[in-house]
Amino acid sequence: MADGIGIANLPNQRHKITSQHGAHFTIMVVGQSGLGKTTLINTLFATEICSPRNYRQRFAKQMDKTTEVEILKADLEERGFNIKLTVIDTPGFGDYVNNRDSWSPIVDFIDDQHESYMRQEQQPHRKEKQDLRIHACLYFIKPTGTTLKPLDVEIMKKLGTRVNLIPVIAKADTMTPEDLLNFKQIVRETVAAQNISIYSPPSDPEDEAAAEHARAMQAVMPFSIIGSTTDVTTPDGRVVKGREYLWGVAEVENEEHCDFKKLRSLLIRTYMLDLTTSTEEKHYEAYRLAQMETRKFGEPKVKKLDNPKYREEEELLRKRFTEQVKLEESRFRQWEQHLIAERDRLNKDLEQAHSSIKSLEAELDQIAAYHRQGGTVGRR
Structure with missing residues (x-):
């Protein structure tokens, strides 16, 4: 048989099914107010998914002294392919003098999504499962240039064991290139010393190009980012997304200015599928295993009272x-x-x-x- 029996056509079948049904992707953003979380999400997906808060709303939220969890959903389409995007925002985190246990609502939300999905899998009818498990969590680090705060270390420890944690340095255009490199090194050393688990792109030893790309991604972490949805004109006449200063233009997609393109490649272009599968196979399975070892079948989860x-x-x-x-x-x-x-x-x-x-x-x-x-x- 010159054309074979058709096994080689299985990838095409899978591509057709995926194209018809689309995909869903859930991303969480965590960090203090004013670090550009909303702007970055809108810049990443080239549309206004999150509406920016005005300062009065932000001040009113800070008076509440609690960390909340907000869910935003959007349907995106590119070249006929649809994706259901869910953005989980966490306003109020880290904005107070006393931030004790401010991470608990975030951690509880992540665990609750694993719990909800596990419960739905145990039901006889499972076609309409609601899945809000977090596929990627962007943790925004304030560009202090010195060291990570204890709050940063504590919450990244807790997030790293539950989700694909991706640390990013916010507002990279506020630091000089030398200070930015030094701060990145400080963050890497702190992450290693504190045994914080962060997302590592998969490396295929049989595909040297893919392995090299994964190593390049790993080398630049934490990603330095600049977020902007505004078009500005550079001195040479180009119109780009960026921020205009007296000394020049900080371009969002210029790799000499920040790592935005690498972050977008990791989240969307190259490793989105791995982020979703690793959530299923690593983080969800770890949660399910831990619960099944400590609970009887059908027994409800014990809720914390604190x-x-x-x-x-x-x-x-x-x-x-x-x-x-x-x-x-x-x-x-x-x-x-x-x-x-x-x-x-x-x-x-x-x-x-x-x-x-x-x-x-x-x-x-x-x-x-x-x-x-x-x-x-x-x-x-």
């Missing part, structure tokens, strides 16, 4: 209750003292009345005695 979202409210209520108890005790003591004083006054009046009665009885007895003797008695 949710930091309510802990501060609980402390406030406890404080109010204590103050109210003290106030009521003070009122009771005043009332008790008033009752004692009133009792003493009434007892004194009673003693005076009793004394008057005794005196009157004595006079009455004296009068009665004189009358019996036939005499008269006059009051003095």
Whole structure:
């Protein structure tokens, strides 16, 4: 048979099925406010998926002192191929003086998605499964140029064991090239010293070009990024996405300025499939295995009662209750003292009345005695 039996056509069949059904991809962005998370997402996918917050909304959110999880969905199409994109934002993270347990809502959300998917797999009807498992998590590092904050280290430790963690240095155009290289090295050393697990592109030893590309991606981590959806004109007349300064233009897609193109290649062009499969085969399976080893089939997950979202409210209520108890005790003591004083006054009046009665009885007895003797008695 000159054309074979058709086994070689299986990739074409798979391509056709995937093209018809499309794909879904879920990305989470974590970092302090003002680091350009919204701008980067809009720049990555070349459309406004996330609407930027104004400063009043951001200030109002900071007054709430809780980390929230917001879900944004969009349908994207390119050359007839559709993808359902879900963006998970985490406003409020790291914006306060006391950020204790501010990562808990984020970690709980990730675990809850694994739990939800595992529950759906155990149901008899599984065609309409809702899947919000995180395929990639971009963690935005503030460009301090010195070191990572303890908060950065703590949350990256927790995220790295649950999702494909990709650290990025935000606003790379605020640092000189030398400072940026030094800061990258500091981040790498901290990640290695703290045993933080970050996403590593797969390397195929049989494909030297792919292996070299994976090594190049690994070498530039953490990615330095510049986000901008604004068109600016360079001194040589080109119109590009970037930021304009007095000294020139910081171009988003210029690899001499930042690693945006490499990050986009990793997330979308080259390793999106690996990000989704590794979520299924590595992170979800690790969660499922851990739960099946500690729980009986069908047993519900034990919910933690120390949710930091309510802990501060609980402390406030406890404080109010204590103050109210003290106030009521003070009122009771005043009332008790008033009752004692009133009792003493009434007892004194009673003693005076009793004394008057005794005196009157004595006079009455004296009068009665004189009358019996036939005499008269006059009051003095």
